[in-house]
Amino acid sequence: MSTQAVLETPATGEAPPIPVRAAEFEDPVLEARSLVKRYGDLEAVAGLDLSIQPGEVYCLLGPNGAGKTTTIHLFLGFIEPSAGRVRVSGFDVARNALDARRRLAYVPEQVMLYRNLSGLENLQYFAALGGRETLSSERLTDILVDVGLPLPAVGRRVGEYSKGMRQKVGIAIAVAKDAEALLLDEPTSGLDPKASREFSELIETLRGRGVAVLMATHDLFRAKESGTRIGIMRHGRLVTELSTDEIGHADLERIYLDHMQE
Amino acid sequence: MTLRTVLRNEWRLLRADRALGLVLGVFALLFAYALANGMAWVDFQEETLAAAREGNAERVESLETELQRIADGGRPSSPFRDPRSPSVLGGAAGAHTAVLEPGPLTALAVGQSDLLPYYYDVSIQTNESSFLQNGEIENPLNLLVGRFDLAFVVVYLLPLLILALSFNVLSGEREQGTLALTLSQPVSARGVVSAKLAFRAILVMGLALGVSLLGVLFSGGFGSPGRVALWCAAVAAYALFWFTLAAWVNGLGRSSAWNATVLVGAWLLLVVVLPAGVNITAGLLHPLPSRVEMITAQREASNEAVNQRSELLARYLEDHPELAGGVAADEANRAALAWAATDAVNRRLEEVTGVYDERLAAQRTLARRYRFLSPALLAQEALLDAAGTGDARFARFRSQVREFAERWRTFFVPAILAGEQMTADVLPGVPAFRFVDEQMREVSARAAIPLAALGGLLALAGAGAVVRLRRVTGPGS
Numbered sequence: 095m096s097t098q099a100v101l102e103t104p105a106t107g108e109a110p111p112i113p114v115r116a117a118e119f120e121d122p123v124l125e126a127r128s129l130v131k132r133y134g135d136l137e138a139v140a141g142l143d144l145s146i147q148p149g150e151v152y153c154l155l156g157p158n159g160a161g162k163t164t165t166i167h168l169f170l171g172f173i174e175p176s177a178g179r180v181r182v183s184g185f186d187v188a189r190n191a192l193d194a195r196r197r198l199a200y201v202p203e204q205v206m207l208y209r210n211l212s213g214l215e216n217l218q219y220f221a222a223l224g225g226r227e228t229l230s231s232e233r234l235t236d237i238l239v240d241v242g243l244p245l246p247a248v249g250r251r252v253g254e255y256s257k258g259m260r261q262k263v264g265i266a267i268a269v270a271k272d273a274e275a276l277l278l279d280e281p282t283s284g285l286d287p288k289a290s291r292e293f294s295e296l297i298e299t300l301r302g303r304g305v306a307v308l309m310a311t312h313d314l315f316r317a318k319e320s321g322t323r324i325g326i327m328r329h330g331r332l333v334t335e336l337s338t339d340e341i342g343h344a345d346l347e348r349i350y351l352d353h354m355q356e
Numbered sequence: 357m358t359l360r361t362v363l364r365n366e367w368r369l370l371r372a373d374r375a376l377g378l379v380l381g382v383f384a385l386l387f388a389y390a391l392a393n394g395m396a397w398v399d400f401q402e403e404t405l406a407a408a409r410e411g412n413a414e415r416v417e418s419l420e421t422e423l424q425r426i427a428d429g430g431r432p433s434s435p436f437r438d439p440r441s442p443s444v445l446g447g448a449a450g451a452h453t454a455v456l457e458p459g460p461l462t463a464l465a466v467g468q469s470d471l472l473p474y475y476y477d478v479s480i481q482t483n484e485s486s487f488l489q490n491g492e493i494e495n496p497l498n499l500l501v502g503r504f505d506l507a508f509v510v511v512y513l514l515p516l517l518i519l520a521l522s523f524n525v526l527s528g529e530r531e532q533g534t535l536a537l538t539l540s541q542p543v544s545a546r547g548v549v550s551a552k553l554a555f556r557a558i559l560v561m562g563l564a565l566g567v568s569l570l571g572v573l574f575s576g577g578f579g580s581p582g583r584v585a586l587w588c589a590a591v592a593a594y595a596l597f598w599f600t601l602a603a604w605v606n607g608l609g610r611s612s613a614w615n616a617t618v619l620v621g622a623w624l625l626l627v628v629v630l631p632a633g634v635n636i637t638a639g640l641l642h643p644l645p646s647r648v649e650m651i652t653a654q655r656e657a658s659n660e661a662v663n664q665r666s667e668l669l670a671r672y673l674e675d676h677p678e679l680a681g682g683v684a685a686d687e688a689n690r691a692a693l694a695w696a697a698t699d700a701v702n703r704r705l706e707e708v709t710g711v712y713d714e715r716l717a718a719q720r721t722l723a724r725r726y727r728f729l730s731p732a733l734l735a736q737e738a739l740l741d742a743a744g745t746g747d748a749r750f751a752r753f754r755s756q757v758r759e760f761a762e763r764w765r766t767f768f769v770p771a772i773l774a775g776e777q778m779t780a781d782v783l784p785g786v787p788a789f790r791f792v793d794e795q796m797r798e799v800s801a802r803a804a805i806p807l808a809a810l811g812g813l814l815a816l817a818g819a820g821a822v823v824r825l826r827r828v829t830g831p832g833s
Contacts, residue, residue, distance in 0.1 A: 170540055172830020191829065192542045200540035206533025208365075210372035215365075222361040223541035251372075267537065277540075 121184065123148050123197075123275045123306035124169060129178035131164050131330075138164040140330035141178070144308075146323075148274070151297055151307040153317035155350060156327035162310035163203075164330075166277045169308065170200055183274050196225060199273035203280035205264030209253035213238055213263045216252055217270060224271040234270060241266045242292050258289045265296060276300060278309040282316050294320045318346050326353050358543050362551035363558075370559075376521070380559065383517045386509055387567040391574075394463040394505040398575060401458050401474065408453040408475050416783060419450055423780040440777040443480065443691040445786075446768030451479035454760055454789035456753040459744020460580035461587060464571045465507035467745025474753070478789065480695065480768050482761040483702040484709035485654055487754055506568060507739045510591055511732050512627055514564060515598045519619045521556045522602035524612035525549055526828065531612060536831040545828035549606060549821075553599045564591050582796040583742045586803050590738035593810040597731050600817040607824025609833055630730040634723050642718040650708050657704035661697035672696045673773075691772050720747065727806065731813050734806040741803040748802060749794065756791060763787045 124146040131139040139161040146152045154162045167173050168180050171191035180187040182194035207216040217234050221227070238248050243262045252260065261281065268276055278297075282290040290313075297307060297320045311317055317324050317338075324336045324346065333353050336346070370376050419439045422432070432438040439445050456474040459467075476486055526549050529535040538548060565588055571577070572584050601622060605615050672695075727733040740746035764787050771778065827833060 167830060167832075170830065172536075172539065172832065174829070192544065195540060196542040198540065200537070202533075202536050204533060205537070207537070208369060208534060209532070211365075211368055215368055219361065219365040219368075220537055220541060222364075223358065223538065223543055225542060227361060264537070271541075 122146055122181075123183050124152075124308055125179075125181040126165070126168070127179045127181075129165070129168060129180060130176045131161075131168060131173065132176040137330045139168065139175075142327075142330070142332055144325070144332070146275070146306045146308055148304040148306050149301055150323060151301050151309065151321045153321035153324045154308065154310045154327055155312070155314065155317055155324055156310075157312075157354060160327040161330035162327055163279055165327075166200075166279050166308065166310055169194075169275075169277055170198065171195065197274040198277060199224075199268030199271045199275070200277045201261070201264040201268055201279070201281050203283050204257070205260045207252045207255075207260055207263055210251060212249045213243060213252055213255065213259070213266075214248045216263055217266050220267040221270040224267070224273075226270050226272065229270060234266075237266045237270050238263065241269060241296060242289065257284050258286065261285060261289070261293075265293070269296075269300075273305065275306045275308070278307065278311075280311055281309065282311065282313055290316060314346055314350060315343065318343050326350055328353060358547045359551045359554065362548060363555050366552055366555040370555075379517070379520055380563070383513070384563060384567075386513060387506065387563060390504055390506045390509040391463065391567055391571045393503060394466055394571065395574060397466045397470065397503060397505070398458050398463045401462070401469065405455045405457065405475065408455050412453050415450060415452075416786075419445065420780050420783055423778070423783075427779060440779070441691060442768045442771035442776060442778050443694060445778045445782075446480040446764060446772070448477075448479055448481065450786070451477040452760075452764070452787070452789060454478050454757045454791070456750070456791055457793075459749060460583050461572060461575070461577045461743035462745050463575040463577070464505065464568055464587065465739050465743035465745050466503040466505045467507065467740040467743060468747065468750060469745045470503055472750045474750075476757050478757060478761050478764055480765055480772070481698060482764070483698075484705045485650065487709070487757075506571060507736065507743065510564060510594065510739065511736050514560065514591075514595060515623050515627060515732075518556070518560055518595060518598040519602060519616075519623060521560065522553060522599060523605070523616045523619050525552045525556075525602060526606035526825075527610065527612040527615050530831055533831075539828075539830055544825075545607075546822065546825040549603055549825055553603055557595065557599055561592060561595050564595065580744075580796070582800060583744065586742035586800065586807075587739060589807060590735055590742060590803070590810070593738075593807060593814060594731060594735035597810060597814045597817060600814055600821050603821035604817050604824055607821055607828060609824075609828065626730050627732040630726075631733050634726045634729070634733065637726075638719040638722045641722060642715045644715050644719075645708065645712050650705070650712070653708045654701065654705055657701040658697075660704075661700040664700075672699055691775065695769060695772050728809050731810055734810045734813075738803045738806040738810070741799055741806075744793075744799075752794060753791060757789065760787065760789045 122145040124144065126142050126144040129139055129142040129144070130137065138159075142161070142165060144152070144165075154160075154165065156162050164173070168175055169182060169187060171180075171187045171194060174188060183197045185193040185197070187194045207213075208219070211219070214231065214234060217238060218229075218231070221229055221234060235245075235248050239245050241262045243259060243266070247255065247259060252263070255263070261284075265281075276297075282293055285293065294316060297309070301307060301322070307320075309317070309320065318341075321338050324338060325332050326334045326336075326349070334349065336349065338346075341349070422439050426432060426438075426440060432440070437444055437449055439449065444450065454476050458469065458474075459465075462469060473487075476482070524531070526535070526545065529538060529548075535545075539545060568587060568591065569584075572587075577584060602615075602619060605618050605622075608615075610618075723733075727737060737746065741748065767785075767787055
């Protein structure tokens with residue numbers, strides 16, 4: 095079964111499928127309004143306004159310390175905003191963190207798993223925590239294989255996995271959760287070109303299912319390939335927003351560098 | 357749902373981690389050894405008591421035979437041990453050994469039963485110094501450190517097992533990086549930590565309570581279900597306190613190394629330093645009179661008594677005019693004179709031991725007041741009470757033996773003073789000791805205090821844990 099097939103096949107009798115949405119008619123799944131996060135005198139996020147519709151892939155570009163990861167952590171409710179509001183599918187994260195997280199999936203830059211357990215056991219655990227405890231082992235194995243994990247590796251200890259393989263388990267956890275929104279923090283960092291390409295295909299598939307994706311990345315190429323919109327952050331502010339349909343790779347690089355030099 | 361999911365995952369992690377299995381295995385062996393040790397002590401105690409009971413029966417039988425033989429015209433086997441003399445029949449030759457049966461759960465908690473006498477030879481010579489002596493010769497090191505029994509393992513070592521399994525219950529997740537993925541799911545840190553600790557609690561308490569119940573089964577302690585329930589409640593409350601403390605410390609958001617240091621420090625303070633501090637303080641504030649002082653007093657009293665026997669008898673009869681009829685305070689009535697001397701020694705010793713008892717009581721009052729500082733002291737008190745090897749049961753035994761000794765004297769002393777001759781017919785009427793054990797409601801009422809205090813400490817640690825864990829919203833908090 096292909097990745098596309100797995101993701102589009104409802105988990106019959108195991109979990110209700112999430113309906114595909116038309117991006118342009120829906121309320122935003124991910125929404126930040128006048129979002130501020132301060133650490134002492136430092137403003138990590140300074141008045142961010144962001145709105146991501148179902149089926150959109152929003153790429154946050156910016157140098158280290160621009161506030162990308164902080165923004166993702168604010169959406170996850172890992173940290174509290176100093177001011178402003180963050181919503182996930184209409185749920186205020188500060189007030190209803192668990193409801194918000196029920197609708198979110200998250201793939202961190204370094205997917206860290208239980209080293210003594212197999213990829214499948216890790217997936218079973220995190221999928222169950224995410225509310226998908228009824229998914230069968232066969233179904234979860236299919237998901238792992240379809241995100242690119244070799245079948246013989248499914249039952250092996252994660253301690254023997256490469257970073258790319260762990261990243262794939264992280265993505266499988268997100269896929270199994272069948273969430274309305276996906277938060278990706280430098281997901282292709284350290285992946286080889288083939289794995290990165292497969293990853294882009296996966297994002298495209300999820301986008302097609304109406305999942306709203308927010309991806310923080312340094313990878314301009316991947317942002318242009320996978321994203322529908324790109325926001326460039328600097329010093330905690332969104333300095334510009336672009337539609338990937340309207341610019342080429344070279345334009346993106348030029349615009350990005352221009353903003354970094356200001 | 358979180359609970360079941362985390363429990364299953366923890367079980368998988370436990371199976372995959374040999375070190376954890378090894379730690380649990382070592383503790384299972386320690387528990388088994390402690391139980392075997394406790395049961396060996398009970399066997400020894402029961403053998404001793406069986407010998408004592410046998411001795412009682414043999415003495416009565418031998419005296420009866422001798423008295424019968426004399427009644428049939430025979431002569432006493434020794435002029436100094438003529439059983440017709442009430443001072444011989446009521447003295448060492450006819451002494452009755454009063455015994456305290458092992459507590460229902462002694463196999464689980466030897467407590468002070470190796471330190472405090474559990475039998476006394478009662479005769480007309482019995483006095484307060486008899487209660488300060490232990491007839492058994494025991495390895496002093498054993499007496500100093502106590503028996504390695506289940507109560508010892510629960511109070512001292514169980515917290516270490518709990519801390520070894522729980523010190524990094526949250527910090528470990530943070531350090532290995534799994535906390536980010538975990539908390540990105542619709543679960544709270546509090547829920548995950550509670551579930552992880554619940555898994556460990558099932559293991560640890562299953563081990564502690566399982567071995568305890570095995571011990572109860574082997575030693576027939578199920579005849580006292582109330583005591584078994586008290587024991588289980590004390591073990592559970594004490595173990596939960598340490599789990600909750602570990603949750604609290606994990607909620608502070610520091611590293612696993614920091615958590616381990618703080619928790620081991622807490623163990624050292626609460627289990628070792630504070631109890632020792634309370635004991636030392638009690639000893640310093642209310643020092644017991646030395647045994648040398650008591651022995652000297654006893655000798656002085658004995659010498660004085662021997663020198664002034666006639667005078668002492670006259671004084672005794674003045675104090676007990678109801679016994680004075682027909683008693684001559686002269687050298688001819690040697691038995692009466694000897695009793696007067698014995699009584700004088702007893703009175704002098706009562707003064708000395710009165711000071712000892714007073715100070716011991718003051719020490720215990722102080723220790724009871726400050727036991728609330730240490731969950732280990734509270735747990736130990738509740739466990740020993742449940743087992744029937746605490747202070748209270750021994751004090752009750754001593755008190756009943758004192759009463760019995762008084763009954764013994766009341767039976768023989770008038771005959772001594774009257775110069776009566778005893779026959780075999782009096783033997784069935786000679787007092788016999790039977791310990792009346794405390795009622796379960798007395799034990800429960802007493803044990804409720806340390807248990808409630810332990811519950812209070814548990815609630816305090818629980819409140820701290822809840823407050824701190826509520827603040828853990830992400831991998832960085």
